[in-house]
Amino acid sequence: MQTILGAGGDIGKFLATALRTYTSEIRLVGRNPEKVNDGDELLSGDLLNAAFVQDAVKGSEVAYLTVGLAYDVTVWERQWPVIMKNTIEACVQQHCRLVFFDNVYSYSKTAIPMMTEESPIDPPSRKGRVRARLLHMLEAAAAADGLQYLVARSADFYGPGARNGILNLLVLNNFKKGRRANWQTNAYKIHSLTYTPDAANATALLGNTTAAYGQVWHLPTSEERLTGKQLIELAAGQMKVKPQYSVLSPLLLTLGGLFSRTIKELREMQYQNSQDYYFDSSKFKKAFGVEPTGYAEGIRQTIAAG
Structure with missing residues (x-):
């Protein structure tokens, strides 16, 4: 079983399709999830509810956190840490690997003209500081609780149906x-700009590549x-x-x-x-031979x- 937390967004639907290459058991989790593949399992609920997230992750080998909150910094500051805490705890308890779909907001201002996976984390914005806090939570859980995770990072994106x-x-x-x-x-x-089908295909590939964990990956971008x-x-x-x-x-x-x-x-x-x-994605291209x-x-x- 592989589970998408926040399956209704611009990436989640393409990711559900991409995961069929690796598994026939896919669980789509969200407030109002809709089937993408005929065999998808749907689970409706709120990721702010810790007990619900435990149920959502139960039995999963890999969980993909692709949730998109309203573009409001007060919402981000209030909800993102709770969602990440719930997800980390569920993944640790269920012995599930975690793939976090991230953006570039946590990078320093000076990194923007040439972003790589090694760019410094030093955000100049409130929204960026929220994203940096989430990364620190993942690092702490890996060190203290053995969480296996990776970060799949995208630039600003575009693509079919990308709202x-x-x-x-x-x-x-x-x-x-x-x-x-x-x-x-x-x-x-x-x-x-990262093309959403490329981002989803690459995220699925990373999630199913054991050696990819413990790393940050820039998703393939032209x-x-x-x-x-x-x-x-x-x-x-x-x-x-x-x-x-x-x-x-x-x-x-x-x-x-x-x-x-x-x-x-x-x-x-x-x-x-x-x-x-x-946004430089040469690391991914070199590792997997994928052309964006x-x-x-x-x-x-x-x-x-x-």
């Missing part, structure tokens, strides 16, 4: 509606160094629209934050958009998926 994908939200969805695309802070800076403007132009060319876009400057985000909680939450993360943002999907093909498949 929270940066490229989906700012560019593709707007073009579909006949609107101008948007970009944050500076469209002339490089910005790596080596192309495209700027926001180039990504917008690539998408516009495929959608046969003009590559018109607006830049959401820090001032606009500040003003917009007066009326939108989501926009307000973006302000502290603009250090990731005011400089190059390059290029942006042209990834955007084509995302558009085709509707």
